[in-house]
Amino acid sequence: MKxxxxxLTLVMMVASTVLATAQAADKSAAPEKKASxxxxxxxxxxxxxxxxxxxxxxxxxxxxxxxxxxxxxxxVEAEHFTAQRLDMIRRWxxxxxxxxxxxxxxxxxVNVDNAGGGAYMEALPDTFVTDDDRAIDGINIGLHPGSIAxxxxxxHFSEPxxxxxxxxxxxxxxxxxxxxxxxxxxxxxxxxxxxxxxHTKAWQWGNIIRDPKGxxxxxxxxxxxxxxxxxxxxxFSMREDGLCFDRFILTTNKDFAKPEGTGPAATPxxxxxxxxxxxxx
Ligand SMILES: [Ca+2]
Ligand SMILES: [Ca+2]
Ligand SMILES: [Ca+2]
Numbered sequence: 001m002k003x004x005x006x007x008l009t010l011v012m013m014v015a016s017t018v019l020a021t022a023q024a025a026d027k028s029a030a031p032e033k034k035a036s037x038x039x040x041x042x043x044x045x046x047x048x049x050x051x052x053x054x055x056x057x058x059x060x061x062x063x064x065x066x067x068x069x070x071x072x073x074x075x076v077e078a079e080h081f082t083a084q085r086l087d088m089i090r091r092w093x094x095x096x097x098x099x100x101x102x103x104x105x106x107x108x109x110v111n112v113d114n115a116g117g118g119a120y121m122e123a124l125p126d127t128f129v130t131d132d133d134r135a136i137d138g139i140n141i142g143l144h145p146g147s148i149a150x151x152x153x154x155x156h157f158s159e160p161x162x163x164x165x166x167x168x169x170x171x172x173x174x175x176x177x178x179x180x181x182x183x184x185x186x187x188x189x190x191x192x193x194x195x196x197x198x199h200t201k202a203w204q205w206g207n208i209i210r211d212p213k214g215x216x217x218x219x220x221x222x223x224x225x226x227x228x229x230x231x232x233x234x235x236f237s238m239r240e241d242g243l244c245f246d247r248f249i250l251t252t253n254k255d256f257a258k259p260e261g262t263g264p265a266a267t268p269x270x271x272x273x274x275x276x277x278x279x280x281x
Contacts, residue, residue, distance in 0.1 A: 049127050049139050050089065054102045057093040059084070060119075065272035066231055068156040069163075072252035075267045076153055077117040078168075078236075078245040080275060083152040089139055090149040090238050092121040092245070096278040106242070108172045114203055116168065116247045116262040118278035123149050126242030128175045135175070140241045145180035145187035149238035155250070156270045157226045163250040165191060165222040166207045167236075168263065169243055171198045176242035178210070182235040183224045190223045193239060203246055205259050224250065 041049070061080045068074060079094055093101035095110045096119035103124035112118060127133065128140035135141045142148040157163070171177035177198040181191035193210040211217035226232060236245065247263060249256070266274060 045134070048105070049125075049134075049136060051104065051125055053087070053089070053091045053093075053125060055091075056102045057084075057091060058099065060094065060275040062272055065274070066154045066156050066270045067267055068270035069158050069250070069252075070267055072159070073249065073256070073264075073267070074155055074157075074251075075247065075249050075264050076155070076234075077119070077247050077266050078121045078151070079117060079119040080266070081121075081151040081153050085150040085152065086146075086148050086237075087150075090123050090125070090142075090241050092149055092151050092238070093124050095120050095122050095244070097280040098278055111170065111172070111201075111244070112280070114262060117266065117275075118280065120170070120244050120246040121151065122244045123176075123179075123238040123241045126173075126176065128241055129173045131174060133175065141175075142180065142238045145192050145239075146182055146185065146235065146237050151236045151245075153234045154231055155234050156231045157229055159252075160226050160228050161252055162254075163224050163226055163252055164207060164254055164256060165194070165224060166205055166249040166251070166256065166259065166263075167194055167196075167222075168203055168205050168246040168248070168259075169196050170203050170246065171196055171200050171243065173242060174199055176240045176244075178239040179243055179245065180237045180239050181222070181224060181248075182237070183226065184233050185235070187235075187237075188224055190220070190225070194222055195219060203262075205263065207256075207258070221254070 061082050063082055065082055067076050093103055097112050100110050101124050106124050106126050128135050137143045177196040179194050195208055195210040196204055196206040207222055208219035209222045211220055
């Protein structure tokens with residue numbers, strides 16, 4: 001080895017030793033880096049949260065069904081939707097005395113008692129059940145309105161304006177008492193996180209949203225602003241899985257009294273035909 005080569009080799013050896021020492025010191029000094037992003041599923045979690053819901057939910061309404069406002073109010077059964085979207089991970093399942101969703105897990109049986117039209121829709125499977133369960137956005141919770149399990153209803157509005165939203169739902173556990181509403185693929189802040197009482201195990205009407213500042217703040221009225229007279233698409237998307245959705249009302253009357261029981265009769269269709277109520281067996 002020539003002297004110049006020997007010197008170069010020596011310099012490189014020293015440099016690499018210094019670097020290795022520095023790296024070792026750095027490693028011992030630096031705190032353990034936390035993994036960012038979503039923690040990967042274990043095979044057991046994958047099987048629990050992503051079981052691929054069975055495509056067994058019938059659709060009662062024909063595609064031409066259009067609901068309409070009468071004197072500024074429309075009353076619609078949740079099961080009278082005309083389209084369902086983004087339903088690969090969670091889906092709204094028809095539930096009635098004659099329809100039991102095949103999707104699992106679901107912690108409770110069909111509870112059709114006192115449901116309007118003898119039927120309701122439930123977002124399943126239901127894997128976000130208690131505060132201890134892992135909540136995963138886009139799987140068992142939809143923090144972004146319109147991101148998962150979307151039901152669509154065509155409604156003819158006789159006039160544009162602000163329509164206050166009343167929704168009838170049922171919460172059977174700790175984590176199934178919120179949903180989102182929108183219009184024409186626009187998810188207005190005034191209908192984000194419709195908030196209901198949890199774990200009531202009974203049907204309830206609600207007309208409020210959670211304050212965007214947090215659940216400890218006062219609730220705000222829920223509404224949708226309708227830009228023009230004519231047919232628009234009213235939408236509901238899952239927020240917490242397992243919520244049971246029976247009916248909704250849109251009304252220009254800000255002081256609309258909280259409905260009792262199932263509430264007013266469903267508004268007759270503008271076009272198409274309202275499906276018949278589903279009889280108890
Ligand atoms: Ca749930
Ligand atoms: Ca359930
Ligand atoms: Ca219903």
